Amino acid sequence: MKKSSLTILGCHSSIPTKKFHPTAQILEMKGYSFLIDCGEGTQVQLRKAKIKFNRIIHIFISHLHGDHFFGLIGLLSTFHLLGREKSITIYAPKGLKEIINVHFKWSYTRLKYSIDHIELSSHKFEKIMENEKIEIFSIPLKHRIYANGFLFREKPSSRKLNMEEIKKIPDIKIMDYQNLKLGKEFKTNDGRIIPNQKLTFDPPKILSYAFCSDTSFYLPIIEHIKYVDLLYHESTFLKIEEERAINTGHSTANQAAYIAKKAEVKKLLLGHYSNRFPNIKEFEKEAKEIFFNVEASEPLKTYYL
Amino acid sequence: MKKSSLTILGCHSSIPTKKFHPTAQILEMKGYSFLIDCGEGTQVQLRKAKIKFNRIIHIFISHLHGDHFFGLIGLLSTFHLLGREKSITIYAPKGLKEIINVHFKWSYTRLKYSIDHIELSSHKFEKIMENEKIEIFSIPLKHRIYANGFLFREKPSSRKLNMEEIKKIPDIKIMDYQNLKLGKEFKTNDGRIIPNQKLTFDPPKILSYAFCSDTSFYLPIIEHIKYVDLLYHESTFLKIEEERAINTGHSTANQAAYIAKKAEVKKLLLGHYSNRFPNIKEFEKEAKEIFFNVEASEPLKTYYL
Numbered sequence: 001m002k003k004s005s006l007t008i009l010g011c012h013s014s015i016p017t018k019k020f021h022p023t024a025q026i027l028e029m030k031g032y033s034f035l036i037d038c039g040e041g042t043q044v045q046l047r048k049a050k051i052k053f054n055r056i057i058h059i060f061i062s063h064l065h066g067d068h069f070f071g072l073i074g075l076l077s078t079f080h081l082l083g084r085e086k087s088i089t090i091y092a093p094k095g096l097k098e099i100i101n102v103h104f105k106w107s108y109t110r111l112k113y114s115i116d117h118i119e120l121s122s123h124k125f126e127k128i129m130e131n132e133k134i135e136i137f138s139i140p141l142k143h144r145i146y147a148n149g150f151l152f153r154e155k156p157s158s159r160k161l162n163m164e165e166i167k168k169i170p171d172i173k174i175m176d177y178q179n180l181k182l183g184k185e186f187k188t189n190d191g192r193i194i195p196n197q198k199l200t201f202d203p204p205k206i207l208s209y210a211f212c213s214d215t216s217f218y219l220p221i222i223e224h225i226k227y228v229d230l231l232y233h234e235s236t237f238l239k240i241e242e243e244r245a246i247n248t249g250h251s252t253a254n255q256a257a258y259i260a261k262k263a264e265v266k267k268l269l270l271g272h273y274s275n276r277f278p279n280i281k282e283f284e285k286e287a288k289e290i291f292f293n294v295e296a297s298e299p300l301k302t303y304y305l
Numbered sequence: 306m307k308k309s310s311l312t313i314l315g316c317h318s319s320i321p322t323k324k325f326h327p328t329a330q331i332l333e334m335k336g337y338s339f340l341i342d343c344g345e346g347t348q349v350q351l352r353k354a355k356i357k358f359n360r361i362i363h364i365f366i367s368h369l370h371g372d373h374f375f376g377l378i379g380l381l382s383t384f385h386l387l388g389r390e391k392s393i394t395i396y397a398p399k400g401l402k403e404i405i406n407v408h409f410k411w412s413y414t415r416l417k418y419s420i421d422h423i424e425l426s427s428h429k430f431e432k433i434m435e436n437e438k439i440e441i442f443s444i445p446l447k448h449r450i451y452a453n454g455f456l457f458r459e460k461p462s463s464r465k466l467n468m469e470e471i472k473k474i475p476d477i478k479i480m481d482y483q484n485l486k487l488g489k490e491f492k493t494n495d496g497r498i499i500p501n502q503k504l505t506f507d508p509p510k511i512l513s514y515a516f517c518s519d520t521s522f523y524l525p526i527i528e529h530i531k532y533v534d535l536l537y538h539e540s541t542f543l544k545i546e547e548e549r550a551i552n553t554g555h556s557t558a559n560q561a562a563y564i565a566k567k568a569e570v571k572k573l574l575l576g577h578y579s580n581r582f583p584n585i586k587e588f589e590k591e592a593k594e595i596f597f598n599v600e601a602s603e604p605l606k607t608y609y610l
Contacts, residue, residue, distance in 0.1 A: 014383075014386050015348075015383045015386055015387070016348060016349055016379065016383075017349060017352055018349055018352055018353060040345060040346065040348075040376070040379040041345065041346055041349070043320075043321060043345075044321055044322060044323055044346070047322055047323055048323060064411045064412050065412050066378065066379060066382040066408070066412065070378055070379045070382070071345070073371065073375055074321065074345040074371060074375045077371040077375070078320050078321075081319050081320055082320070093411075094411075095407075095410070095411030096411070098407055098411070099404075099407050099408060099411060102400075102403055102404050102407050103371070103404060105400070106369045106398075106399075106400030106401070106403070106404060107369050107370050107371065107450065108449075108450050144413075145412065145413050
């Protein structure tokens, strides 16, 4: 299986232009392609990134400001026109369902696939989805309207069999493999105990990703994103505009770096840049004053966890 | 004043891609910039065409299929973010107001400018707007859902003064100019009658533009668009897919040309091409079998009336 990765489709705030694309990204994790936010033009960015529409079966919308979801109705409509039958689940604040339904009502569209709406309304850190491979949590953010970040965490996978060692012990049959993967020791027919570590390898490290946008500088986030491998934290402004950040419910690059440092994350990605700063490397430079492993995210670039 | 012209922003149907932009166009007429339809990505196309957002104060939406209006909410939102104060009037079928309002309700946006909604519901050819320079009519089309085309017609302007001749007759004072512009003859103090044609030039020719998309091959259109200078008529398909055109409420290039010929229009522009025909010159070639002055419209190209 491919290593978990994040592909940025858009990482600018508010108004789309020729060069600036509003928020949208794809997290590839354990075989899933999670679409996080969906600003206008996301479907064309997905094409540019060569991401197959059919791989997306979960969509996460952080909040209902246009630069985070105005591309969704177009994407859902395109799914329909392309004959999609696979259902899709959308995790979003209350309101999105009404917005989607009113569009399809007036175009008299009966979708060929079904949409499951998971309406987010909690102000707590909460598990919103879990399967055998992944857990996903909502992270309360502080913005002008109700907004959530998301934490995606792989589940531990089973230990890997060390076939070279296993073959040396004829007593071990295929039916024993499951117990070995679960970490159990092996008892031979003559009563010898063989420790599990001798017969298996450690499973791959559990990886995690946190998406935090849009949000003010908000310390309660820290405990929820402790030690994540990759944190995307908005940095709409530079510190010279800190007051504007406060007034608009956004953060500066410095503040994003402070959150990353306190949460001891492995790597920080910046984004949701205001269009008034054309050189995004300034965000990176400013964040580096506080937290070393930081990068200013760029559209159509992939970052490995 | 600039000559009336049409700038195509997008002229493909259904799904936006890297190269294909859904329907949107700007008609420049008598100093106005009319936006006709507004598929996803229109605001970026407007930037590419260097059309100032603030010049748009009238928007016409033909029908509520996504490829004709999914870019509108983003454009309206951008107007707001850029601090627009000038109000805007939207001519669209019933439903659009509800769609717009539900977006702004959930983002808790109070627009800085006002939107006047003109709800179209008639199935007749009807005047929907008139001022001293222009008249605009809705043209009933035949599609899967309620759809209108639009006819834009300049009003006759006054006759132009022939200053060289006027100066030869000292009796003519500035206060007489208005009557001359209106076509009246002039009576000198000694009772001579000078015919108006001697003192004025003919006004510029009245120009007209008709937009007809989306529609089946529909003969009742013809009488409403008789002799227009420019007709944009959809040609989603080539004649090999005529049956598909019938089933989906669209037209072929051949059919568009037949309408143009019967209406004796000056020039026909084709558009709303299906993505399944990558070479749009095929549409032009097919239409030319029936009507000579035809062009397959292309994005970011301007056509003069």
